[in-house]
Amino acid sequence: MQFDSDSSGNGGTISSPGYPEKYPSNTDCRWLLVSEDPNATLFLRIDTLQIEPDTNCKLDYLQVHLGSSTLAPALDPLCGNIKDRVIKTNSSTLLVVFHSDPVYEDRGFSVDYFTQSAGDCKTSLTGSSGVIRSPGFPK
């Protein structure tokens, strides 16, 4: 089974097929997330993630590539139980891949994505000295 979907804009939600019921076996899904603002950083907020636990997350997993293809560098694959975790990716384009193997399914995941533009400087600084970095430094 293969799903492909593209999404662009400023945010939304992706979830495993059938969520919150168990995901199917032998599944490969891909979501391409592209920020409208190429200078923006995409954030992922894991609401719930319940994927077959495995030490190296090689059986079933959710993997985030920092670019538009599976050749792009990737964050460590995710599996097991995760709740309410926010991931700052430092990328305006993400390819999110979900894979399940033939044996043992779990509930899957629901993940929100949203952007924060480089121009969003909401931090105020006080003090006589310090270091100010441009938004998104060192990228």
Ligand SMILES: [Ca+2]
């Ligand atoms: Ca499995």
